[in-house]
Every structure is written in structure tokens, then in C-alpha cells.
Amino acid sequence: MAEKSGEEAPQLSSGETLSTTGRFSLTARILLVNMLPLVFLGGGLFYLDSYRTQLINERFKLARIEAQITAEALAGATRERQEALLVQIGKEQGMRLRMFDAEGRLWADSFALDEPAFTFDDITDDTWDQQFARWLDRTVDTIVAAETVTDYVEPESDTAEAWPELVRAREERVSQVNLYDWRDGTPVITAAAPVGLNGATLLTVRNAVDITATVRAARTTLVTAVLLVLFASAMLSLYLARTIVTPLRQLANAAVKVRQGREREVEVPRLPDRSDEIGLLARAVSDMTGALRQRIDAVDSFAADVAHEIKNPLASLRSAIESLPRVEDPKLRRELEQIATHDVRRIDRLVTEISDASRIDAEMSRATLERIDMADLIRSIIGSREYRAENQNHRIELTTRGFAANVLGVGARLERVIENLLDNAVSFSPPEAAIEVTVDNDGTCVSVTVCDSGPGIPEDSREKVFKRFHSVRPEQEDFGNHSGLGLAIARAIAEAHDGSLLAESRSDGAPGACLHLRLPAA
Known part of the structure; x- marks a missing residue:
């Protein structure tokens, strides 16, 4: 959402452009509506x-x-x-x-x-x-x-x-x-x-x-009756206006503080004692503010992580480039050139992954969902990876159970999730070890489980693997070949489809880890 700079946003006045009644306060309108019949x-x-x-x-x-x-x-x-x-x-x-x-x-x-x-x-x-x-x-x-x-x-x-x-x-x-x-x-x-x-x-x-x-x-008699009823109506109208206007003003003041950003922690009243529409509005605004605060915190954290992750290859690249003019040995020069080339590729990979991660929410909000058979999608991905030799001699075994595994989603994004899960399994599995992919549909939820035969994931680290730039790679893998965003992007896409992505241990007790994707069935 773009923000206008140098221009003060209007406060609590959007209704004025919709109706002439916006010129008067809600209290005045309640009094007018309740007292007008008595005036007649x-x-x-x-x-x-x-x-x-x-x-x-x-x-x-x-x-x-x-x-x-x-x-x-x-x-x-x-x-x-x-x-x-x-x-x-x-x-x-x-x-x-x-x-x-x-x-x-x-x-x-x-x-x-x-x-x-x-x-x-x-x-x-x-x-x-x-x-x-x-x-x-x-x-x-x-x-x-x-x-x-x-x-x-x-x-x-x-x-x-x-x-x-x-x-x-x-x-x-x-x-x-x-x-x-x-x-x-x-x-x-x-x-x-x-x-x-x-x-x-x-x-x-x-x-x-x-x-x-x-x-x-x-x-x-008429004047006395009208005055008494007017007084009672005015008191009841003021009470009604107070029960409506006071919480609305509290919510409005909290919303203004959130917009101005002058206070780090703004307490939006949730009005737990009210079960009417005002209470529902208060809790919705409070939840929205909490989600907004989490989103801002995530953006700040993401920006700091991006700066940190890009700074390392840039420092390495700068050191290699600054050393080249002073090195006369051809062999050492070739090593420095290889280091520079590797760092450039690493930076390019990081920028691509970061750009992809930052666009997920925006793209999903505008995307048109289509009916997708997850079993057919996974078969297609496995065939493409074998054709490109990306499975590194690992055998991928696909098993389908239950009903047809149809979901509503964005095909390109779900394909990205499966690719990341298979990349992770290939990275940690021993040479020529089988990778098991199971697709199940219980009628309400489609489950995709990808299990490898690697060292597994300790229980206290199963949430950390989904954090951005968290990367614990196998010892035999070259440094810098992964950005640490693969599983974080996969979880973000799953949640954008109202699903989930979790790391679990293998149910058969064998070594390895299982990544469990769950999506609502179509």
C-alpha cells in the first residue's frame, strides 16, 4: 500500500463525503431521530x-x-x-x-x-x-x-x-x-x-x-406530557449514544495512534464484555492491529536479515576484487576469479529468492484460484526433475491414497512448494537413497508428505527450519548454494492457501525427516 508523504491523512471524516448526515455527530443524530416524533x-x-x-x-x-x-x-x-x-x-x-x-x-x-x-x-x-x-x-x-x-x-x-x-x-x-x-x-x-x-x-x-x-x-397536559417524554427520550438517547459513541471514539483514537506510529505498543480495546456489533468491531480492529504489528515486525526483521545475508557475499566479493590487481600468480588469480564469480551468483540467487518471498502475499491476494490435482502435479514435477537430472540419482517414490487429491490454488506457487520440498529432501538424503512422497485425501484435507533418509531434524529445531535465512546444510554441499529461504517461502505459500507446512520425524522410526504439507480439499 503506497503512502502519501508530506500530506496529513484525514481523520475520522470519510463519511462526510458520503452523506450530508456526516456533518453532524452520531450523538446529535440519535437525539434528533428520537426527539423528532415528539416535536411533531x-x-x-x-x-x-x-x-x-x-x-x-x-x-x-x-x-x-x-x-x-x-x-x-x-x-x-x-x-x-x-x-x-x-x-x-x-x-x-x-x-x-x-x-x-x-x-x-x-x-x-x-x-x-x-x-x-x-x-x-x-x-x-x-x-x-x-x-x-x-x-x-x-x-x-x-x-x-x-x-x-x-x-x-x-x-x-x-x-x-x-x-x-x-x-x-x-x-x-x-x-x-x-x-x-x-x-x-x-x-x-x-x-x-x-x-x-x-x-x-x-x-x-x-x-x-x-x-x-x-x-x-x-x-x-399536552405540554407536560411532551416535556416529560422529551426529557426521558433525551436521557435514553444520550445513554444509547454513549454506549455507541464512547467505544467508537476509543477505537478511533487507537487507530489514529497506530497510523501515526508514535507508540510502539498501542492497546486497542477489545471490549470483551460486549457481545454486540460494537464488541465484534472492537475485537476485529484489535486482531487487525495485532496482525499489522506482526507484519511490520516481520518486514523489519526481514529487512535486517536481507542486509545481513547480502553483506557477507559482498564483503567476500569486495575482498577478491581488491586482491586481484596485487596478485601475479595465475593460479591464485583464477581462484580469486572463481570466488568472485561464486559470490556474484550467490548474490543473484539471494536477490531472486528475496524478491520471490516478498511478492507472495501480493500475488496471492490478486491470483485466481483453479482446481489442481496434487498427484498429477507432483508426477509432472518428478518427471521434469529426472529429465533435468536434479534428483542426483535419488529415486523418488510417489504413493497416492484416498480420494482424488484436488485443491483450489495457484499452480505455479504450489509447484514451487513441491520443488522446495524435493530440493530439501535431495540435499539431506544419502546417495541413491529413496525419497518417499505420499499424497492422501481424507475428504476434507489433502496431505502431501515428503520423507528423506537423512539425519533428521531435532525436535527443538523443527520450527527454526522455516525461518528466513535459517540454513543448516549437509557437510558435502558447497557453501552458498542455498539462500535459506526455500522452506520459509514454501510455508508462506501453504499458509496463503489456508494450509500448513510442518516438519516431523518419520513414522516408521527410520532416520530422516518428513515435511508435511496440508491443504483444504476442493
Whole structure:
């Protein structure tokens, strides 16, 4: 993976290019999603304004009917009877009733004849909740653009001309209704109706406090419920956000430290107590970080080993080349030239093996797997080696067992594994000794075992032979003919195929070692 130099990588902002929701934190989005429905529920406050209008309309109809019935009851009655009816109806209905004569002069008032049936609220001594209720009424009216209602003010004149509804009733000879607003926000409903045929008129005034009380009680209940649910929802949302955001921030901070590489050992929280997706993510990130750290350590170690292994033949080559101009003896010069040639070949072999080892992971990640019969592949390799005389007079015996030994893999890489195993067996086997190759398939796993007749591998060294540049060669073999990467490359290829490669002793008790390759069966 290539890294950009001189450019700071963006931190925790990749989601911002995917959606506009990336502009807001996860906590804010959780709060918004959980509280938005409650905000819509709070919109019921505005619905109550239409409910209030319906109540007033119904009260309009009632006020018109009451005025008409009262006017009919007053028509034809004596003055004493009319005054008694005004007082009685006013007390029973909680209204103020006024009678005007044909010239529009006030001649009877239920409040003047007896105790007032109601009194208007004096807002100067209202409590804070009443003040808040009036403020809420005004706020809702402003938001819903409610029609402005004329404030109710008692006229200074006692004539009918002071009341618009009375003027219309006298002119049109039909009942009229009007709406006013008292200072405390309660509606005042007036109704005017003609009384008899002599031109007299009746005016009723009602302060419909019950309408405002009903609407305000409903609003108070709704607001209280919405606020309580909003608070509970906010607390639950914050708790939910904390359980999600806090571990994500911990993982993000650990990932940033890993990327910056400022700390050698970064502890990525694994959250073992969480079995949900956050816990799975934490453990996956922790495992990924561990694998990345191992890969970095392996690369560092590999680079140091490469420098060390190349330095030795380079030093030998430099010494031989520097000595050549000072040597006059032809025989010694030929020996120095042979040493230089050997070192050059050794360096070339090392570079080739190192390049091959470093490309395994990258090539395997891009390779297309194909179905391969391991038995056929090994037969082909054995025939090619015999044709090239690479077996050094050793007899290679192939035995197949079980099902067809089919695996999914990269043919060239698996061929490299078998070649390395056979090279190792040929190197350690005595002259003309047989090399046994067994291929077995138990239905789930294909096993390839290569056994030689050499000195074997001590149990405490069976893992060391797979380390890079670890090379313990037979005494008869020329120095530098092997890089020490053969078995390390073979194991890397096996693991890239989800398999394994192990060193074992021979199962028959005879001297020698067995290299055991296991691959998943196709």
C-alpha cells in the first residue's frame, strides 16, 4: 500500500463525503431521530387552536339562540316581570343582560338590578402560571396567524349606538353575535336581539372563561406530557449514544495512534464484555492491529536479515576484487576469479529468492484460484526433475491414497512448494537413497508428505527450519548454494492457501525427516 508523504491523512471524516448526515455527530443524530416524533406530537398545541375556534363557534350559536329565546320571553311582559326575568336568566346563565328602548336608551341592566352574575379577571394579581398561559396563548396565535379580536371595553355611553351588534340588530331586526377579547385572554361573546315589535332590543354579555380553561388545561397536559417524554427520550438517547459513541471514539483514537506510529505498543480495546456489533468491531480492529504489528515486525526483521545475508557475499566479493590487481600468480588469480564469480551468483540467487518471498502475499491476494490435482502435479514435477537430472540419482517414490487429491490454488506457487520440498529432501538424503512422497485425501484435507533418509531434524529445531535465512546444510554441499529461504517461502505459500507446512520425524522410526504439507480439499 503506497503512502502519501508530506500530506496529513484525514481523520475520522470519510463519511462526510458520503452523506450530508456526516456533518453532524452520531450523538446529535440519535437525539434528533428520537426527539423528532415528539416535536411533531408537540404540534398538537396548534391543533388546539382550531379546537378553541370550534368551541367559540358552538358558543356563538348558543348565544344567538339564548338571546332570541330571552327576547321572546321578555316581549309582552310587564316592566316588573321583564326586570325579574333579566336577573333570573343572568344568574342562571352567568350573563349580563341589558334592555334598550325604541330610542336606544338603556332602561334595564341585570348587574344594576342585582348582584353581578360574573366579574372580569383582574390580571394585575395573576400568578406566574396564569401569566405563562397567556404568553403561550399569544405565541400560538402568532404562529398560526390567528385573526385579531377586538379588546372588550365597557362603553362610556349607555345608548345602543355604543354597541355595533345592537345597531345591526335594530336596523335588520334579526339577532346579531359578536366576539371580543378580555385582557386575560378569555373570549367575551355578545348577542343582540330585537324584543317584540316596539323597537326595544336586548344585549347579552358572557365571559366564556370555560372555553379558555378547557383549552389551557388541554395545552398544559399536552405540554407536560411532551416535556416529560422529551426529557426521558433525551436521557435514553444520550445513554444509547454513549454506549455507541464512547467505544467508537476509543477505537478511533487507537487507530489514529497506530497510523501515526508514535507508540510502539498501542492497546486497542477489545471490549470483551460486549457481545454486540460494537464488541465484534472492537475485537476485529484489535486482531487487525495485532496482525499489522506482526507484519511490520516481520518486514523489519526481514529487512535486517536481507542486509545481513547480502553483506557477507559482498564483503567476500569486495575482498577478491581488491586482491586481484596485487596478485601475479595465475593460479591464485583464477581462484580469486572463481570466488568472485561464486559470490556474484550467490548474490543473484539471494536477490531472486528475496524478491520471490516478498511478492507472495501480493500475488496471492490478486491470483485466481483453479482446481489442481496434487498427484498429477507432483508426477509432472518428478518427471521434469529426472529429465533435468536434479534428483542426483535419488529415486523418488510417489504413493497416492484416498480420494482424488484436488485443491483450489495457484499452480505455479504450489509447484514451487513441491520443488522446495524435493530440493530439501535431495540435499539431506544419502546417495541413491529413496525419497518417499505420499499424497492422501481424507475428504476434507489433502496431505502431501515428503520423507528423506537423512539425519533428521531435532525436535527443538523443527520450527527454526522455516525461518528466513535459517540454513543448516549437509557437510558435502558447497557453501552458498542455498539462500535459506526455500522452506520459509514454501510455508508462506501453504499458509496463503489456508494450509500448513510442518516438519516431523518419520513414522516408521527410520532416520530422516518428513515435511508435511496440508491443504483444504476442493
